[in-house]
Amino acid sequence: MGNPYVIRVVSKKGGVGKTVVAINLAIALASFGKKVLLDDGDVANASASIHIGLRDSFYSSEEVLYSEQSVSKSVYRYDPGSIDILPGTGYYSLRAPPTEEQIASLGRQLSSADYDFVVVDTSPGFFMPHIAKYYKEALIVSTMDEPAIRSNMGLAKLYGGISVKTNMALNRVTKIDDRAVKDIEREFGKGVIGILPEDPVVPRSIDMHTPAFLLSGGSKFSMAIKELALRYLSA
């Protein structure tokens, strides 16, 4: 039984880059020799599989949630990125939402799976206190615009209220405005763990179904993701 470092990649606001960060962080961690599982936990719009061009996978988190199939039997090996992925299906559109217990059961499995890291992509706005004990930290991804920051500071407070460790990564940063970053850090209560630039390689990587870290390892975005991974490796 493993004791992976489970990172839930979250944001109260959609479209900030959670999926892009989750996939590329998972692959960057694997590039340093870590055993990594990426769980597509975006129940409304499972999209991690689309980003890597996986159309039909035999199993997904749906089997784990509804049929109690084991995580290890449901993962797909994504060789180019040297990671395992538990694909999502966007089951909310197909059937009744899973019960709290079904979600907790998946959380239990992930928290004891045989990996160094489990990176979980999530739906915007989802805050599930009952599974907090199954992850080690919530990584809040936010863009630097006022609506995203306001909404994600609110999310940070919710996590703080249930004593969950949080980190914040800023994404789609066009130019580093030190004062704006300092203001965010002051309100958040600690330094941001990553500053990820706006980079045309990202939309291109999605079009090409090849994560940016693999498509262009030397791009600004990939270098920043690598630094983010190193923060986790040195923690």
Ligand SMILES: Nc1ncnc2c1ncn2[C@@H]1O[C@H](COP(=O)(O)OP(=O)(O)O)[C@@H](O)[C@H]1O
């Ligand atoms: N660093 C970045 N540079 C350029 N475009 C980005 C970056 N991060 C995300 N995007 C774009 O933003 C959009 C939303 O990203 P996505 O990861 O799907 O967000 P979320 O999962 O939070 O909804 C994508 O179309 C992607 O191309």
Ligand SMILES: [Mg+2]
């Ligand atoms: Mg997403």
